[in-house]
Each structure stands twice: as structure tokens, then as C-alpha cells.
Amino acid sequence: xxxxxxxxxxxxxxxxxECNLACLHCIEESxxxxxxxxxxxxxxxxxxxxxxxxxxxxxxxFSGGEPLLHPGFWDIVASACGRGMHVxxxxxxxxxxxxxxxxxxxxxxxxxxxxLDGASAGTYERLRMRGRFETVLEAARLLRAAGVPLELNFSxxxxxxxxxxxxxxxxxxxxxxxxxxxxxxxxxxxARSRALLEPxxxxxxxxxxxxxxxxxxxxxxxxxxxxxxxxxxxxxxxVENPAxxxxxxxxxxxxxxxxxxxxxxxxxxxxVAEVWKSFLEGWRSPEVRGFIxxxxxxxxxxxxxxxxxxxxxx
Amino acid sequence: MKLARFVKFREEKFGGVLFETRSxxxxxxxxxxxxxxxxxxxxxxxxxxxxxxxARYQDPSGKLETEAREFIDSLxxxxxxxxx
Numbered sequence: 120x121x122x123x124x125x126x127x128x129x130x131x132x133x134x135x136x137e138c139n140l141a142c143l144h145c146i147e148e149s150x151x152x153x154x155x156x157x158x159x160x161x162x163x164x165x166x167x168x169x170x171x172x173x174x175x176x177x178x179x180x181f182s183g184g185e186p187l188l189h190p191g192f193w194d195i196v197a198s199a200c201g202r203g204m205h206v207x208x209x210x211x212x213x214x215x216x217x218x219x220x221x222x223x224x225x226x227x228x229x230x231x232x233x234x235l236d237g238a239s240a241g242t243y244e245r246l247r248m249r250g251r252f253e254t255v256l257e258a259a260r261l262l263r264a265a266g267v268p269l270e271l272n273f274s275x276x277x278x279x280x281x282x283x284x285x286x287x288x289x290x291x292x293x294x295x296x297x298x299x300x301x302x303x304x305x306x307x308x309x310a311r312s313r314a315l316l317e318p319x320x321x322x323x324x325x326x327x328x329x330x331x332x333x334x335x336x337x338x339x340x341x342x343x344x345x346x347x348x349x350x351x352x353x354x355x356x357x358v359e360n361p362a363x364x365x366x367x368x369x370x371x372x373x374x375x376x377x378x379x380x381x382x383x384x385x386x387x388x389x390x391v392a393e394v395w396k397s398f399l400e401g402w403r404s405p406e407v408r409g410f411i412x413x414x415x416x417x418x419x420x421x422x423x424x425x426x427x428x429x430x431x432x433x
Numbered sequence: 434m435k436l437a438r439f440v441k442f443r444e445e446k447f448g449g450v451l452f453e454t455r456s457x458x459x460x461x462x463x464x465x466x467x468x469x470x471x472x473x474x475x476x477x478x479x480x481x482x483x484x485x486x487x488a489r490y491q492d493p494s495g496k497l498e499t500e501a502r503e504f505i506d507s508l509x510x511x512x513x514x515x516x517x
Contacts, residue, residue, distance in 0.1 A: 120459070120461060123445065123446070123447055124445055124450070125445060125446065126443075128443070128450065128452050128459060129452075129457070175443045177441035177443060177452050177454065178441065178452060178454045178457075205439070205441060205454040207454075229439060229454055229455065230455070268455075296455075297455075342455075342456065363459065
């Protein structure tokens with residue numbers, strides 16, 4: 120379907136690679152002092168936003184790193200919402216004060232997604248280094264008090280999978296509308312901590328069983344989105360049917376998908392339509408298809424997923 | 434009647450798409466479906482939407498009216514419309 124569209128329907132925009140936390144599994148290798156060279160300024164980001172709006176991109180998610188650390192975060196969100204674009208903010212929640220939550224509510228963001236990988240401080244804080252479990256819970260409560268739709272994200276690891284069910288209970292208790300999870304991609308920081316992080320297949324089986332049971336228990340109250348497919352299986356589906364979604368990196372470069380190293384354009388220099396055309400060509404390119412096939416033969420290539428490789432396009 | 438809070442519409446060469454941004458579901462529309470959704474987005478009741486479509490397009494057999502009503506019902510049943 121994407122090939123017949125004139126522009127993406129969804130842009131996942133990583134505003135900055137800077138982060139106040141240093142999570143063991145971060146595919147982007149974000150953390151304190153990890154802003155990329157040449158990240159888009161507030162003015163440049165607002166210009167990109169204007170062009171995405173002109174291309175009628177209906178939905179944006181702002182993530183990072185920690186998106187609130189971008190100096191233009193509030194102006195960018197306000198501009199996107201003011202243009203009638205639907206906006207989701209994906210944050211670790213640690214910088215959200217009551218007045219920020221009220222502001223997000225009044226701007227009309229469609230959802231704020233907080234990362235909550237566990238149902239206890241012990242598991243959460245082991246994964247999200249420098250993070251505090253209680254701070255995330257407080258952010259969730261402040262968002263709900265401000266009327267902001269809340270979603271939670273859970274990255275399974277060897278040491279938190281047993282708490283998946285309790286985490287979903289917690290999501291309901293906090294008034295979340297959505298709970299997102301799936302297999303953790305062992306790239307970026309996770310590649311270095313693989314032995315510590317990667318759940319066994321037995322653990323994954325138990326994890327998915329917990330999630331399915333809770334999804335049934337809370338049907339109609341909480342939307343549970345769980346991608347049981349491994350990322351390689353997902354890539355094989357995506358290469359035939361690319362989603363109408365591209366990833367906009369902090370410096371304006373555009374990636375086909377988070378779980379591949381390939382770049383297909385630069386919104387600092389190119390128009391949205393041109394990058395969209397390159398995106399569609401990129402998915403069809405022998406280089407990308409070859410990489411996915413090679414990944415199946417050599418799983419160690421997963422360590423290269425967060426790299427940046429320009430697609431060779433016709 | 435209007436598009437629901439989490440629904441965005443965009444015209445495309447083949448017709449259009451409705452994007453439910455909360456569930457992230459995409460619905461593709463033919464050019465006829467897109468014409469109906471454009472009238473819904475312009476506002477008014479189902480009766481007014483159908484009346485505007487009939488005024489704009491020839492409908493001697495009444496087929497357009499029937500199909501437009503069925504389509505509106507279908508959008509409603511999928512939660513893509515709100516009544517306020």
C-alpha cells in the first residue's frame with residue numbers, strides 16, 4: 120500500500136540523541152553527552168515540521184534520546200499540534216513536572232508513551248540506569264491528572280520478563296490506554312550487554328503467555344500491542360510491504376526503519392516527496408534485501424543495525 | 434457527524450486514506466469513498482452529507498444514496514465517526 124501513497128502517514132522523529140538516562144538496551148546508544156553532531160536546531164526542526172505538514176503527514180511521534188532535552192521541544196510540539204497533526208511523545212518521563220503535563224494536555228497531544236520496563240524499582244532501575252521507578256509512576260499520575268492519554272512501553276529482558284503481567288496490571292491501575300511490547304532488539308547498547316539482557320526462548324514463551332493472558336483479561340480497557348515476531352521476521356515482512364513510516368534522525372537524516380542501518384535521505388537538504396521516493400526505492404534495493412538475507416545467515420550482523428549506511432539508489 | 438478524534442483523512446491519487454492514529458490502523462478508500470469522507474469532514478448530519486453528494490453527482494437510480502449510507506454506517510461501526 121505504501122508504494123501508492125504520496126507521502127508517509129507516520130514519521131517517527133528522534134529529536135535528539137541526548138538522554139538523561141543510560142539504558143542498558145538502548146538501540147540508539149543515547150545517554151548523557153550523547154547528542155549527535157549537527158542535530159537540527161529549533162528553527163531547522165520547525166522548518167522540517169512545516170514541510171511535513173505541507174506533505175500532509177498526519178501523525179508524528181517525538182522520541183530520542185529524551186525528546187524533552189531538545190531545546191525546541193515545546194515549540195515543535197506546539198507547532199505540530201497547532202497545525203492539526205496528531206502527536207505522540209515517547210519519553211522516559213523523568214523531566215515531566217505537573218505544569219509540563221498540563222501543557223501537553225492543553226496542546227492536545229494524542230498520547231504520551233512512558234517506558235516502564237518492570238513492576239518494581241529493582242528491575243526497572245537495573246535496566247534504565249540513572250532512572251527511578253517512582254519518578255515514572257509519578258509522571259504517569261501527573262499525565263492522567265492533566266487528561267493526557269497515557270501509554271506504556273515495556274522492553275523485555277532476562278531479568279524483568281517475570282514482571283510483565285504485573286506491569287500490565289500497573290498500566291491499568293495508572294489509567295493507561297495502551298501497553299506496547301515485543302522482542303528487544305539486541306543492537307546498540309544491547310549488543311554489548313547481550314548476555315545480561317537477552318531472554319531465553321523459554322523466557323520469551325512465558326512472557327508472551329503472560330501478555331496474552333493479560334490482554335484477554337483487560338480487553339476493552341487496555342489496548343495491548345505485542346509484537347511476538349522477531350525483528351528478522353518483521354524485516355522480511357516489511358521488505359515486501361514497507362510501512363508508511365519513516366524514521367527521522369536528530370540531524371535530519373531519514374532511516375528506512377530503526378532496525379536497519381540504511382539511510383534514504385536528508386530532510387535538511389531534500390523535500391519530503393523526494394525522500395519518500397528514495398524510501399520506497401530503498402526498500403526495493405538489492406543492498407537492503409541482501410543485508411536482510413545476510414542477517415539471517417549471520418546473526419552477528421545485528422550489532423550493525425544502529426550504524427548509518429547510505430542506500431545506493433538508482 | 435464528523436471524523437472521530439483520532440482519525441485523519443488524506444486524499445491520494447487512488448482515492449484516499451483514513452488513519453486511526455491511536456490504533457495506528459490505516460483504511461484505504463476508493464475515489465467514491467474519499468468523496469463521501471470529504472463531505473463528512475465538511476460537517477453536517479448523515480442526511481446532509483447524502484444530500485450534498487446527490488446534489489453534486491447524478492444519482493437517477495438511487496444507487497449512490499444507498500451506497501453512501503452503507504459506507505457511513507460502516508465507518509460508524511468501526512469507530513471512525515463521532516456524532517458530536
